[in-house]
Each structure stands twice: as C-alpha cells, then as structure tokens.
Amino acid sequence: MSLLWLRFALGCYFIGLVYAFVALSRTSDLFSRIALHAASLGMVFHFVSLVELFLSGHVVWASVHNGESLLAFLSMTFFMVIYAIYQTTSPGVVVFPVVFFLTFVAAVDEQPVLLTAFVSNKGWLIAHIILIFTGYAALVLSFGASVLYLLQERRLKAKKASSLISFLPALEVIDQIGYRSLLLGFPFMTLGLLTGSVVAITTYGRVDFLDPKVLLSVLMWAVYMIMVFTRWNSGWRGRRAAILASFAFVAALAAWAANYFSAIHRFAS
Amino acid sequence: MRYQLIGVNHKSAPLEVRERLAIPESRLPDTCRELASYPGIEEGMVISTCNRVEVVTHTVNGTADLRGFLHDHFHLKPEELDAHLYELREKDAVRHIFRVASSLDSMVVGEAQILGQVKEAYATARAVGAVRGQLDQLFSRAFAVAKRVRTETEVGSSSVSIASVAVELAKKIFGSLQGKNVFIVGAGKMSELAARHLMAHGCGSIFVSNRTYERAVGLAHKFNGQAIKFDDLYATCDQADIVITSTGSPKAIFHREHGEQFLTRRKNRPMFFIDIAVPRDVSPDMCKLDGIFTYDIDDLQQAISSHVADRRKEAERAEAIIASEVEKFEARSHTLDVVPTIVSLQDHLETIRQAEIDRVRGRMGQLTPEQEIAVEALTRGIINKVMHTPITTLKSAAKESEATTIVDVVRRLFNLHDKEKDSERPATKKDEVGTRE
Numbered sequence: 001m002s003l004l005w006l007r008f009a010l011g012c013y014f015i016g017l018v019y020a021f022v023a024l025s026r027t028s029d030l031f032s033r034i035a036l037h038a039a040s041l042g043m044v045f046h047f048v049s050l051v052e053l054f055l056s057g058h059v060v061w062a063s064v065h066n067g068e069s070l071l072a073f074l075s076m077t078f079f080m081v082i083y084a085i086y087q088t089t090s091p092g093v094v095v096f097p098v099v100f101f102l103t104f105v106a107a108v109d110e111q112p113v114l115l116t117a118f119v120s121n122k123g124w125l126i127a128h129i130i131l132i133f134t135g136y137a138a139l140v141l142s143f144g145a146s147v148l149y150l151l152q153e154r155r156l157k158a159k160k161a162s163s164l165i166s167f168l169p170a171l172e173v174i175d176q177i178g179y180r181s182l183l184l185g186f187p188f189m190t191l192g193l194l195t196g197s198v199v200a201i202t203t204y205g206r207v208d209f210l211d212p213k214v215l216l217s218v219l220m221w222a223v224y225m226i227m228v229f230t231r232w233n234s235g236w237r238g239r240r241a242a243i244l245a246s247f248a249f250v251a252a253l254a255a256w257a258a259n260y261f262s263a264i265h266r267f268a269s
Numbered sequence: 270m271r272y273q274l275i276g277v278n279h280k281s282a283p284l285e286v287r288e289r290l291a292i293p294e295s296r297l298p299d300t301c302r303e304l305a306s307y308p309g310i311e312e313g314m315v316i317s318t319c320n321r322v323e324v325v326t327h328t329v330n331g332t333a334d335l336r337g338f339l340h341d342h343f344h345l346k347p348e349e350l351d352a353h354l355y356e357l358r359e360k361d362a363v364r365h366i367f368r369v370a371s372s373l374d375s376m377v378v379g380e381a382q383i384l385g386q387v388k389e390a391y392a393t394a395r396a397v398g399a400v401r402g403q404l405d406q407l408f409s410r411a412f413a414v415a416k417r418v419r420t421e422t423e424v425g426s427s428s429v430s431i432a433s434v435a436v437e438l439a440k441k442i443f444g445s446l447q448g449k450n451v452f453i454v455g456a457g458k459m460s461e462l463a464a465r466h467l468m469a470h471g472c473g474s475i476f477v478s479n480r481t482y483e484r485a486v487g488l489a490h491k492f493n494g495q496a497i498k499f500d501d502l503y504a505t506c507d508q509a510d511i512v513i514t515s516t517g518s519p520k521a522i523f524h525r526e527h528g529e530q531f532l533t534r535r536k537n538r539p540m541f542f543i544d545i546a547v548p549r550d551v552s553p554d555m556c557k558l559d560g561i562f563t564y565d566i567d568d569l570q571q572a573i574s575s576h577v578a579d580r581r582k583e584a585e586r587a588e589a590i591i592a593s594e595v596e597k598f599e600a601r602s603h604t605l606d607v608v609p610t611i612v613s614l615q616d617h618l619e620t621i622r623q624a625e626i627d628r629v630r631g632r633m634g635q636l637t638p639e640q641e642i643a644v645e646a647l648t649r650g651i652i653n654k655v656m657h658t659p660i661t662t663l664k665s666a667a668k669e670s671e672a673t674t675i676v677d678v679v680r681r682l683f684n685l686h687d688k689e690k691d692s693e694r695p696a697t698k699k700d701e702v703g704t705r706e
Contacts, residue, residue, distance in 0.1 A: 156441060157556060159568045170444035171539060235536030238559040
C-alpha cells in the first residue's frame, strides 16, 4: 500500500517537474499555483505513504529506497517552508526535479538494497538517518538557490528587456534562501555524520575512513564547511558560491551513490 | 468635424527634424495667433514637445493648406520636411488627439507627462483666442478620455520615468529597499529625483557628494542626509547599496579597482550603480565584477521600453476605449452640426415675422396693448407650429449619415448659408433682432 501512495505522490510531483522546465522559459502565475497545489497534494500522499510504512511494523529504516523517499519528503518540506516565508515557488525549479528523481527511484521497486543487517543501536541509527537527510534536503535547497542566484544575476547583468519581468525573486531574497538553508543544514549534517560515526563505532568498534562512503561523506562535509565559512567570513555568493554549492552537491550525490558499493555502510561484513 | 492635423512625432521623424520644428514656449502664443489667422483656418493650436510637433486645426472647409503653413513658419523647403509629416483629418484626427492625450502615442506608452503638455498647449492657444468652440469641444473630450483610459486600464500604472525604473531594478536586486543606503554623486536634478523615489520606497540614509561641497550640503540637507567631501568619496562609497551618479566629469570616476575595493569592504554584498551621466561616470568594465550591477542611461531607457511591451495588452484595452469614444464624439458633433442651422433658421423666420408685423402695423394704425399681445401670439404660434416638424427632423437626422444632406437642403431652401459661419454668430444676430424691436 505504501508504495501505491508513493506512486500517487510521484504523479503529483511530475506536475512540479513540468513546472520546473516551463518556469525557466516563461512566467505563469496560474501554472505556479497549479504546481504548488499539486506539490502539496503530493506531499499528503507522500506523508500517508511514509506513515503506512511506519505503521506496517516491518519498517526498514535503512533501506535505500525508504531513505530516498524520506529525503524527497524532507526536501519538499523545506520547499514549503521557503514558500511560506518568501511566497516564491521558484526554488522549485531545482527542488522539483530532485524530488521527482528521488521519489521515482524509491517508487520503482520495493526493496533492492538493504543497508543494515544488524545494528546494535537502533536509536542512533534513526537519529543518524533523520539528521543527515535534513542536512541533504537543506543542501539541495541551497544548491537550488545558488543556481537561481546565478540565473538572476545573469538576467540583471544582461540588461535585457526581460530582466524586470522575470519570475525569479529579488537577488537578495534568493541569496537569503540559500544562506539560511546552508546555515540550517550544516549542524544537521554535522550531527548526522557524528551519529553515523557512533553507529559505526558501536557496530565495528571503529570508523573506516578509507571506505568510499565515509570518504565521500567527509569530503561533502568539508565542502559544506568551506561554503559556510567563506560565506560567513567574506560573503562569497554568486558564481563562487554556486561553484562550491555544485561541488558539495556532486559530493552528496556521490556519497549517496556510494550506498550501492560501500561494504561498511551496508553493514554486510 | 472639420478637424485637420499635421505633424511629426518620434516615429515619423528623426531627432534632427524634430529639433528644427520645435517651438520654444515663449514663441508659442505668437505661433498660435499666426496659425489662427492663416487662410482657411478657423481655430488652431500647436503641441510642441521633445517627441512631437503637431498643428491641430478646425478649418473652414476641411482642406486648409497646413503643409504650407509649416513651410512658411519654419522656413523649410517641402523636400526637407514632407517625407516626415503625417496629416490626418476628421475622425482620424480626433482619434489621434485622443491617443496622444491618453499617452498611447508616446515613446513610453502610458507616461503621464504628455497629458500635462497637451493641457498647457491648449491653455496657451485658448489664452490668445486661437481655440474657441470646436477645438474646445475636441480637447475637453480628449482630456476626459485620457482620464478614462488612466482609470480603467493599467496603461499608466507601472513605472515610467527613469527614476522609477531605477527603483524597480533596485528592488530586483535587493528585494525590499528598507534600510538600504543611497549615495548621490554629483548633485543634479535627475539624481535628486531618483533619490526621492528610492527614499519613498523605504531606503534608509543618504549620502551626497559633489565637487562643490556647498551643493552637496544643500542637497543632503533636503534629504536629512550626510554630505561627503569629494576627496572622501572612495572611502565612504562602500557604505552605500545604491549609488546614483551624474557628475559632469569627462572621464569615468568609478573604475574596476574601486569596485573591487568596495566589494571587499562590503563582504561582497551587491552594489547597484545608476549612472545617469553622459559621458558615463562608471567605467564599463565595472559590471564584469560579480555583485556589481551598473545601469547607464541607455540601459535604463531599454528597461523602460520593456515595460512598454509589458503594457501592450493594457494598451489594447485603451485603444478599444478610444475607438468607442471617437464614435461617440463623432455622433455628438453631428448633432452639434445641425444646431447652428436650426438657430439660423429660427432667426431667419423671426426676422421675417418682425418685418411683416412692422409692415402691417403701418396700415392698421395704433393697436391696443391687448391687440398687440394677440398679434404677437398669433404670429409666433404660426411660426412655431410650422417650425416644429422641420426642427425635429433636423435633430433626428443629425445622428444619421444623411445629416449633411438635410442640413444642406434646409440651408438652400431658406437661403441660410451665409448666415451660419460659426456658433458665435447666431447669438449676435439675435441681439441685433432684439434691438430692432
């Protein structure tokens, strides 16, 4: 059943995906409203799907697909929070495709990869998953914001006729969205990695820093930290911030993909 | 409806031609007088702005030689001028005047200035007596139409002037302008206007710098701002989010290296340079810096015209209003056209009546007051009865296309044509009749 609800949610997010592509070329108030409603409806289905999964009793917290579904949900939640504060759907241009992709992968098939065979401390594991996913979601959003920042900066610099009527919010508003999600996401990511280490230590007695998953996660965290630092210290934004953000985003994707080939994270040994 | 109009505007003629035709304000009354006394012209006025020079007239027979007037007045040869001229008559002239007053024919559609300019031109021409009944009707209607367009459509709603486009751009960069600082470099009218707009949208403090320090102090005082010595310009400029610059400097005063310094000191927070100086105050390589946005006067003009495109839809609605107003005006002026005929018809019959009474009185001798009243009532009654149908017919025919034919027939039948010259004439005639009694 949970999977069925998730597929409904996927259908709704698809409208968001279409919006993301259309919004790049033209502005339509009506369509952004439709996309917003579709996304909200999708979130309801998505929530039902997650609740059912939880109630079904055999929740597998560390299944990759459940994780992807949770991550997509958290990203949407962030998107909605931003919408509530800034009244803009434009981060959806980046968030919708990512959410659609995550939900799509999660909705395809039931249980392909199990990450955990035995973990002694379930509480730490759940904390790890929720914290790190919130961090991921914030990262997705700040990456989205930096892409939008670049787009808007281009438009304003091009001094084209369209620069005044673009669908994007003001440059400084985009900047705030990005910076706030960055600041919010960083402690979550940090704590997520710490709880992960706790799980690793309680399970294996040590953290294997040469494992690709661990390596990429640390790399991602380092880029994340550089982003926060350069922003805080010298106000990096625009192109430089976008480059860093894309770098962090790629590192995050790689760290995620590493689930499929990391022996340690799968607790297979 | 014998309106006739000739002119050039920003679409039909380049600036060089418009410059040669422009009439300074001080000479406008004389031009109007000259125009009104030109052969074939009853009433006339001249609209002269930087984007247009137009001669609007009401003519004796609808075919005045307005080109000739322009050639004479400006001492221009036909080949220099005629290619750029447009000439409109009757309904087309009415539509054109409505469009001009409603700012649909402007370079920046919807800008508010033109209405004021037309009103001024009208007042000038009226003051010298060049505008009377017909043009009066046309322009009072045009002002009403302009007001209607303004209230019923959004044509004039978005920003129009450079100052307000600057505000909109600033909003695209900073979102809210609350608490943003403005730096005026070079105290001029334009920059003052832009600053005023920005302050009205919530900008915080203001700095003013000028080569003549006293002027900076004066302007800063106006805005409750702070005057900065020109030598301290680069040291303080980074405190401003928005810099409006309009100095007369022949070379740029802000270069890339200044921009880099500002950004470092500002921790890369964006800066917006509004450069309304010609030649430019901000060197072009400045905008290559991330976080610095520079708009010079041409960029601002371009942004304005993008608004025009934005407003095209509203302009279409405005055009519809104007089309219906032109129809209304035409119908009304047809009704008005028969009025002079009716008045002169009445005058004509009254003259006959008086003449007949005078003639008969001689034969009948002295009448008693009662008889006097009875004769008066009898003759008046007959005339009123006889006149009733023709007048009603004339009035109702006025709204039809056959109006002119009927008016023509009536005039010929009663031999009225030389008595109806303009609307003022019948009134004086009446007076004459009155004194004869």
